[in-house]
Amino acid sequence: MKAKYKIILISFVSIILLASVIVYAQTSSVSHEAAKTVTQEMINTSSEILKDLNSTEAILNTQVKYDELKKQNIYEISNSKYTINLDSSNNLIGIYSKSTTPVTTNNLADKNQAQTMIVNKYKELGLPADYELSYLEKFDNEIWQANFEKNYNGIYNKYESVKVFFIPENNEIVALTVFNEGHDNSEVSVSKEDAVLTASQNLNLPSSEVVSAYLSMEKSNTFYDENNSDTSVHTSWVIQTSDNSIVYVDASDNNVIGGDCINE
Amino acid sequence: MNKKIISCILLVIIMLVTLTSTAHASASAKVFANGKSGYYNNCCAYAVDGLSRLGYSPCTSSMGAITRDSMLEWINNTGNGYAMYVHTFGGSGYFNDYYGYSINSSMISGNWDFVYIDSAYSAATSALADAFHTTGYSNRCFLGWSKSVTTGDSDTFNYYFWLTYVGTSSIRNAAIDAASRVPGSGTTPIKLYGSTTYTGTAR
Numbered sequence: 001m002k003a004k005y006k007i008i009l010i011s012f013v014s015i016i017l018l019a020s021v022i023v024y025a026q027t028s029s030v031s032h033e034a035a036k037t038v039t040q041e042m043i044n045t046s047s048e049i050l051k052d053l054n055s056t057e058a059i060l061n062t063q064v065k066y067d068e069l070k071k072q073n074i075y076e077i078s079n080s081k082y083t084i085n086l087d088s089s090n091n092l093i094g095i096y097s098k099s100t101t102p103v104t105t106n107n108l109a110d111k112n113q114a115q116t117m118i119v120n121k122y123k124e125l126g127l128p129a130d131y132e133l134s135y136l137e138k139f140d141n142e143i144w145q146a147n148f149e150k151n152y153n154g155i156y157n158k159y160e161s162v163k164v165f166f167i168p169e170n171n172e173i174v175a176l177t178v179f180n181e182g183h184d185n186s187e188v189s190v191s192k193e194d195a196v197l198t199a200s201q202n203l204n205l206p207s208s209e210v211v212s213a214y215l216s217m218e219k220s221n222t223f224y225d226e227n228n229s230d231t232s233v234h235t236s237w238v239i240q241t242s243d244n245s246i247v248y249v250d251a252s253d254n255n256v257i258g259g260d261c262i263n264e
Numbered sequence: 265m266n267k268k269i270i271s272c273i274l275l276v277i278i279m280l281v282t283l284t285s286t287a288h289a290s291a292s293a294k295v296f297a298n299g300k301s302g303y304y305n306n307c308c309a310y311a312v313d314g315l316s317r318l319g320y321s322p323c324t325s326s327m328g329a330i331t332r333d334s335m336l337e338w339i340n341n342t343g344n345g346y347a348m349y350v351h352t353f354g355g356s357g358y359f360n361d362y363y364g365y366s367i368n369s370s371m372i373s374g375n376w377d378f379v380y381i382d383s384a385y386s387a388a389t390s391a392l393a394d395a396f397h398t399t400g401y402s403n404r405c406f407l408g409w410s411k412s413v414t415t416g417d418s419d420t421f422n423y424y425f426w427l428t429y430v431g432t433s434s435i436r437n438a439a440i441d442a443a444s445r446v447p448g449s450g451t452t453p454i455k456l457y458g459s460t461t462y463t464g465t466a467r
């Protein structure tokens with residue numbers, strides 16, 4: 001009989017505990033969600049963008065996702081064809097299709113036609129006017145890729161750019177991402193030879209093992225220094241060696257700011 | 265009373281046996297990642313997540329000093345393995361284990377639904393895609409890189425491909441959406457062989 005009471009008591013306490021946990025979880029979730037919701041203004045902006053994309057299907061879903069790589073909330077608005085990504089200030093940061101329309105015409109677009117289509121679409125979407133077309137190539141049998149990047153005295157910053165995949169024959173955007181991270185504004189004061197020397201010393205290789213060196217904008221990273229907390233964009237010398245190692249050398253102070261390697 | 269307990273135990277055993285047999289019936293997947301840098305471990309975790317969401321069960325992984333034998337054992341499995349992701353070094357028509365030993369198309373057999381060899385030039389030709397028998401079918405595809413790719417760009421691509429886009433559209437669309445999220449021209453020469461409409465979902 002005593003055991004029976006014990007079981008009833010334990011069950012009662014367990015139910016109370018479980019209920020408390022559920023109520024707490026719901027309350028905390030509500031307060032968390034309140035801080036990040038897709039607003040009507042964002043829906044209106046997305047509707048305008050979808051109109052520019054000739055996608056008149058109704059909006060089906062909205063959600064807020066946290067992007068671990070960008071360390072920011074992404075506001076997603078979707079219809080059956082596209083997902084539009086906006087930042088918290090209602091700026092367009094991405095267009096991603098869920099399907100593509102097959103090309104039916106036999107008159108495939110040439111490079112000039114592809115360029116005309118994408119430059120017009122770029123303007124229609126109100127994308128940054130100070131980015132210039134820096135790359136235009138065929139990606140596969142149907143899809144082309146274009147990049148619009150900010151030009152700093154002949155050095156393009158890929159972190160201030162728009163990367164877009166599209167089908168010119170269909171006037172169709174397949175995927176588009178807006179990158180908007182400025183660089184450190186520093187001048188190039190390190191020579192190629194000095195940067196090569198720094199990189200080869202860092203890798204403990206002779207300079208003769210360097211196969212290429214060019215100026216670029218690169219993000220500092222932890223590739224050669226796990227304690228490096230800098231993630232900003234620097235004007236850098238990109239030095240590649242014969243063993244497929246890559247070293248980023250800051251073009252203003254000759255310090256190694258990060259690197260990478262080719263997966264070959 | 266004893267009869268009731270025995271009945272309950274038998275019922276639980278029957279349920280467990282049923283669940284186990286169901287699990288064995290679904291297609292499984294395996295992820296291999298060469299442990300040369302932290303990027304590889306990230307991609308391994310992303311792939312396990314993505315393949316699991318596509319319904320592959322179990323989806324197991326092998327990270328670190330992966331060997332050619334361990335990969336060939338999986339490639340030549342006669343069970344329910346239908347998907348595979350390998351993140352390693354390689355070239356056109358081959359990919360390497362941790363120690364640099366290669367697996368080329370002549371060593372590959374079986375009928376695979378979804379294979380993604382994440383190494384430079386893995387899709388420069390259709391050799392690997394053909395060897396895995398992923399071409400010429402409506403529900404199979406092969407993903408790889410047609411040119412060189414850095415581990416950093418591959419890491420960013422895989423983050424978005426596996427965690428954001430896989431399962432929401434075809435593998436082809438998921439790959440292009442993810443490719444657009446990696447900054448730079450020519451940084452993501454992703455290439456698909458096989459079905460352009462296959463979503464990667466487990467059979």
